[in-house]
Amino acid sequence: MTNDGAVDDGASEIPPAHEGAALRLEEFLPYRLNVVASLVSQALSRIYGQRYGIGVPEWRVLVTLGQYGVMTGKAVGAHSHMHKTKVSRAVAQLEKRKLVGRRANRADLRESLLSLTPAGRAVYLDLAPSALAFARTLCDGVGPHDRAAFERVLALLTERSAGLAVEAVKRRAAK
Amino acid sequence: MTNDGAVDDGASEIPPAHEGAALRLEEFLPYRLNVVASLVSQALSRIYGQRYGIGVPEWRVLVTLGQYGVMTGKAVGAHSHMHKTKVSRAVAQLEKRKLVGRRANRADLRESLLSLTPAGRAVYLDLAPSALAFARTLCDGVGPHDRAAFERVLALLTERSAGLAVEAVKRRAAK
């Protein structure tokens, strides 16, 4: 951090060169969001990764099923914002470890109804409080006012970028 | 509903079951950060991905070199928060496309001094304004007050999670 000087050989800082403010990576919102998201994920995975050797997709499935009880894979994906293949693989992983079970839906045999096994629920009940404590620690000392503003902006960014991302996909599909 | 017996028919919402607030994925900060970061990245990559067929790591190298002019790979990695292998591969990619050049540092032959070629700079000068406009659009309509609060919290989260993430790595190394 704070390596602004870097290699200042001939390495002249580039001047804005044109009207608007120059693009500085460390202030560029998409970059900053990615950095903070990956750092937070990495720190959090210390809690569940080390204890139970699961990854982010498995974690999300576990939490989703812990929250809803019984769900189809598709619903898990929708709720946890994961591609269906990711869900499929995470579920397979958790199934192999006997943390998640599935039974057929007799009303629609294409889908399986997923749920935590007792062992899976035990893991969930062990991890959830730690995860919540972690999230609370992260925000510790942030005033309620800032906190609310942060939530608002985060929600706005999510909504807007979701719209733009979908547009991008549609554009590609329409080709 | 506190059934150890798992499979509860009919997808009942699970009650908190214990004291603290239940863990709800859609409100869980690490999850939300990951979602927004990936959506924003996806939307942004529409700008540089479609136009020049480059990915996030290449984009970061391009911007970093555009900003600093000449740098070593290590410095690029430090500034853009990328693993050295990622930098190495991104640079190789950009070099293949003649957007980045390298020359040896005669004072230390281990490192190469990287910089944009004229073609690379042209790409940078074309993309940077669009990227900045994109970031501005994202935040459009956010009041300066909320904006400042958002920045503050984002910085705090980054710093804190960086500390925790480093701890996690050290712990693994020390084992």
Next chain:
DNA sequence: GGAAGTTAGTTGCATATGTAACTAGTGTCA
């Protein structure tokens, strides 16, 4: 009722990425 279209979920394939090992060059200390 059944052909055509749609959907849930899995798998094949190509790509991306992190870890560890490696190469080559530099610094240190005796």
Next chain:
DNA sequence: TGACACTAGTTACATATGCAACTAACTTCC
């Protein structure tokens, strides 16, 4: 000077992931 420790950068390998194709099951519409 020369062994040892360290560093910049690359590569090998295993894993993760997204897309596309696929299977099996459901729905529509005639």
